[in-house]
Amino acid sequence: MGVTGSGKSVKGDSPIFIKQGEKIICCPIGQLIDNLFQQYSHKIIHLKESEMLPVSQIKEGILEALSLNPITKQSEWKPILQLIRHFSPEVLYRVKTACGRKITVTGDHNFWILRNGEFVLLPTNQLKNTDYIPLPLEIPGIEKDLTEIDLLEILKDEKLYINGRSLILTTLSYKKSKDIIGAMKEYYADPSSRFYEIKNNKCPGLPLTTAYQLAYKLEIDFPFGHIDQIRIGPYSCKYTLPAQVSISNELLELFGYYLAEGSSFLKSEYFQIGNPDSFLQQRVKNALDKLNLHWTLNKSQDIIYVGSKIHTILLYKLMGGGAFSKRLPEFWPNLSQNQLAILLRAYFDGDGGAFSEEGRVAATTISKKLAFDLGYALFRFGIWARISKSEKKRKKEAWEVVISGNENLLKFKQHIGFNLPKKQKNLEELIRETKKSKMDIIPTFGKTIKNWRSDFKISQQFLANFSGVSRENLSAIETGRSNPHRETFKKIIKAFIKLTKKSKKEISLDKKLKTFLSCRWTKIKEIKQINSEDDYVYDFSVKNNETFLAGFGGLFVHNTFTMAKVIENTQKPTLVIVMNKILAAQLYQEFNEFFPDAGIHFFTSYYDYYQPEAYIPQTDTYIEKDAKINEEIDRLRHAATQDLLTRDDIIIVASVSCIYNIGSPEAYQQVSLEIKPGQKIKRKDLISHLTSLQYQRNDFDFKPGTFRVRGNIVDIYLVTGKEILRVEFLGDEIDKVSLAKDSLNPKFTVCNQQFKIFPAHFWVTPQEKLGIAIENIKLELQDQLKKLKKQKKLLEAQRLEQRTNYDLEMLKETGYCHGVENYSRHLEFRKPGEAPYTLLDYFSQGRRRDGGGSDPLVFIDESHMTIPQLHAMANQDRARKETLIEYGFRLPSAIDNRPLTFKEFEEKAPQIIYVSATPAEEERKKTGKK
Structure with missing residues (x-):
């Protein structure tokens, strides 16, 4: 596999x-x-x-x-x-x-x-x-400052030059002059002259792309030599930059102002930053002066221009050329908190503001990429920002990054804030007026809190007083009208812990509950299908x-594909048990992708609707079993068991219903019918055998589990729903066997192999044993009638006798009756209390390559939720059956038509792998882990 x-x-x-x-x-x-x-x-x-x-x-x-x-x-x-x-x-x-x-x-x-x-x-x-x-x-970051950025990597594809002399001199310590000149032939008409011009510092520079290609040809790592001696710039220009640029506070501030208000013009070889605020203009000028960049101010337009090709290209490459393409520089996650704060502070100086009337700090950008980059970056400080399309009418789509709620605004002030005094003052006023964020809640726990309070037998008012939460708030939380804020949730949990210690009373207070405070919770707003x-x-x-x-x-x-990797490595037949049909269907599809050539099967309860047989003594109400069977799932169940008995590369994804009784695999195999070309058998005997396998003859409504007869041809629609088997007779001998894979448009292909036809129902008993089973049922009936009559339960005795005798007649005539599973203990010749046959027994009966039975792996997916279901199934079933037996609706042996107890399940499944990200105490004990 x-x-x-x-x-x-x-x-x-x-x-x-x-x-x-x-x-x-x-x-x-x-x-x-x-x-x-x-x-x-x-x-x-x-x-x-x-x-x-x-x-x-x-x-x-x-x-x-x-x-x-x-x-x-x-x-x-x-x-x-x-x-x-x-x-x-x-x-x-x-x-x-x-x-x-x-x-x-x-x-x-x-x-x-x-x-x-x-x-x-x-x-x-x-x-x-x-x-x-x-x-x-919050998102973790780097503790220490980022000291420099590598321009050689950022600008390696640009039409820029480096000072070639130091490179040539360094290369000469590795290679001979003739080797270097030979490598330069591809790039220069007179490589020898150019080599000596660069060596003697008579040539202004070497193209950056050429330097990379020469290093590759000469088999030398680039940059070679002393990288601190390398400078990058245009062929002839005023400004160059070192190959490794130091990250100063002024550079980060320039980056922030450029993100907010800047643009790059590559053809004209300049960049600009425009803002009418004189304080902001002065900060931009100061940063440029510290970086030794000459600037020009257009006072009428409030725009600062800088004519430097290398800086223009760098800003363009790092953060985009215009408003629509803006983004945080790629290295931002590696900045320390202090460095990132400098960059963001400058950005919010330009694009952001504190708006007390709206209760928020906000920045607006037409770059979607920048908006969501800011969402990530603010998480570095534990600031939870909302990101949305601006509702203001604009020519272009715009995005808003919004910070609200007292706790988020305080963090913004503490770590970032504004350089501009007016905006900083607005922020301080905003914080004084703003309440806690309505977003930072611990949702959907109202019912749990109410249950805890009931366990302590305390009133809402008492808990409200004890925790310091208002009763109105607590009532709204318990009824689901609102969700507790993070701080409110902390207070309630703290109160319950104190009550537990004070009363020395243990309640089902979830030990993991505090973990829900370790993250934030955001509600799903929309789930949309797209092409x-x-x-x-x-x-x-x-x-x-x-x-x-x-x-x-x-x-x-x-x-996750952990289970698949374990199966691949062990090569064992596998049962994967999940807690519901939805997850079973999902895993079934995934395993089909994991193992396209293996036998992947789906085994869940085949009821779309199920009302179990029950009796309510208080109202003398008998509820007859009522169910709607999903025929497709029934076919899938048969396909699973039949493949289990015939192949070993098998994976079955099952719900917890797989531990319920489905009949003896030995009997299921024993009554099966094998046919092959040339076999001596009369047509009427084949029909009779098919009927004993619970196949029904239907010449008109042909569907899985039926057969039809047309002259000397018998078509059998196999119960798995996958194939139609055609048997053609010549006298009293099978002349030809054909198979059609497509039931909607069957095209039969002649086959020479032997076929095995399994029963159409799980509960089957070989004919020679059926008579013995019926006699055993009669003996149990007589014993139970004596007990009921001795207890003066004449009505119950009459009811039981009438119902059981009717079922026995049906069994005798057809080998099947409604509710046949209630007689499974006798039909399977099990002892009272003996574990029923389940899907696990089909694994044990299955075929291995070495001829032995299967030794399966069993996975319990989401075990912390699935195991409690496995525990509960047997107890729930027993209580209902005991009432039916007491009032004469069923024989005592019906109690043995049941699910496995968890102990029996573990005995039948010695190799269990518990799969859970949040394992419960039971799984931890099994694995020896705390």
């Missing part, structure tokens, strides 16, 4: 936040992966619809993603294990939050979300606009957490 990749991916233009060694990078995920795939094309693992590059294969070393720890809810760096690229599906989903962040993903990409007080993992197509997504409290316009979508596999920060503004998204 070979893994083909996960299929859960994000759009290529989605920004990601990663660390490479000591360097932090914020760039589109597609750009990063495409570049590395091109560089390491010989290392790529090519799969059916995916490509993967193990990070261990790249020389850049460890890559780490900023990842959400689902247990602690904290942000942390985690190694990226795989870089993944898939062909894009036709439809993608755009997820947008209330605070303006957004990301475009595939429909099966997972998000951790908060729903009804539960932290759960769901695919995009199952999200709701009432769910909340976690955001980091994909790209060839690929992209993904990471992240160690342990399988989450990474991505998207415009930064959201945590999730990916």
Whole structure:
């Protein structure tokens, strides 16, 4: 079996936040992966619809993603294990939050979300606009100042020159003159003359691109020699820059003012910064003076001009040429907090302001990229900004970056603020007037808080007084009319902890509850289907957490293919148990992508609607079993069990219903019918055998589980719904066996192989044993009638006798009856209390390559939620059955038609792998981990 990749991916233009060694990078995920795939094309693992590059294969070393720890809810760096690229599906989903962040993903990409007080993992197509997504409290950065930026890397493709003399002299320590002149032939008509001109400092410079190409030809790393001696500039100009530019406060301030108010004009070789504020103009002038740049002020237009080609190109390359293309410089994540604050302070001086009447600090830009870059950058200071399209009427689309709420404004003042006195004064007034942010809440916990209060048997007023929260606020929280602010939630939790210690009473106070304070929660505003316009979508596999920060503004998204890798390495038949049908369907699709050639199957309850048989003594109400069977799922269940018995490369994704009784696999195999060309069998005997397998004859409504007869041809629509088997007779012998794969437009192909036809229902008993089973049922009936009559329960005895005898007649005539599963203990010849046969027994009965039974792996996905369901199933079933037995609706043996107890489940599944980002106490004990 070979893994083909996960299929859960994000759009290529989605920004990601990663660390490479000591360097932090914020760039589109597609750009990063495409570049590395091109560089390491010989290392790529090519799969059916995916490509993967193990990070261990790249020389850049460890890559780490900023990842959400689902247990602690904290942000942390985690190694990226795989870089993944898939062909894009036709439809993608755009997820947008209330605070303006957004990301475009595939429909099966997972998000951790908060729903009804539960932290759960769901695919995009199952999200709701009432769910909340976690955001980091802040984004980590570099502690020390960034000292310099490498202009050789930034400007290597530009038509610029470097001082060639030092390079030539340095190269001579590695190579001979003739070698250098030989390499220069491709670029100069008289390379010898040019070599000596550069060496003797009679030539002003060497083209930067030529220097790189010469270094490649001479097999020398560039830049070689003393990089601090290299300067870059136009061929002949006033201004040059060192190859490594020192990052000063003045340079960062210039960058900030340029982002807000600047433009670059490459053809005219100048840049400008325009703003009417005289204080801001003076700060720009001071920065330019400190950088030794000559400037000119156009007073009528309030624009400062600087004529420097090298600086114009640098600003253009780092931050864009005009308002629409503006962005933070690529190196911004590697600035210290103080350096980033200088840059942002200058930017907000120009584009931003503090508006007390609106209760916010805001900046407006027509660059979408810059707006979302600012969203990331403000997270460095723990400032949660909203990003939205401006509602003001403009000729061009504009974006607003908004900071509101007292706690965010205080952080803005503390770390960033304004240089402009008037704006700083407005900020201070705004903070005095502003209340806490309405965004920073811990949502959907109202019911949980109410339940805790009930456990302590205290009133709302008492808890309100004890926690320091108003009763009106507490009432609104408990009834779901509002969500608690972060500080309010802290107070309530603190109060419950004090009450627990004071009363020495243990309640179900979730130990992990404090972890919900370790991140922020933003509500999903919109989930929209869009058509994909790209060839690929992209993904990471992240160690342990399988989450990474991505998207415009930064959201945590999730990916995993851990189970698939374990299956690939062990090569064992596998059962994956999940907590509901939705997740089962998702994993079923994914495993089909992981293992395209294996037998991947889906096994869940086949009821679309199910009302179990029950009796309510208080009202003397009998509720007959009522169910609507999903025929497609029934076919999938049969396909799963039949493949289990005939092949070993099998993976079954199942809901918790897989631990319920489905009948003996031994009997299921024993009654099966084998047919092949040349076999001696009469047509009527084949029909009789098909009927005993619960296949129904229907010459008109031909569907799975039926057969039809036309002359000497018998067509059998196999119960799996995949194939139609045609058997043609010549006398009392099978002449030909054909198979059609497409049931809608069947085209039969003659086959010479042997076929095995399994029963159309799970509960089957060989005919020679059915009579014994019926006699055993009769004996139990007589014993139970005696007990009921002895207890003076004559009505119950009469009811039981009538119902059971009717079922026995049906069993005798057809081998089947309604509710046959209630007699499964006798039909399977099990002892009272013995564990029922479930899907796990089909694994044990299955075929291995060495001829033995299967030794399966069992995964329990989201085990912290799935295991409680497995525990509860047997208890719930038993209570209902005991009432039916007591009042004469069922025999006592019906109690053995049940799910496995958890102890029985563990005995039948010795190799269990618990899969959970938030394991409960039981899983931790099993693995020996605290």
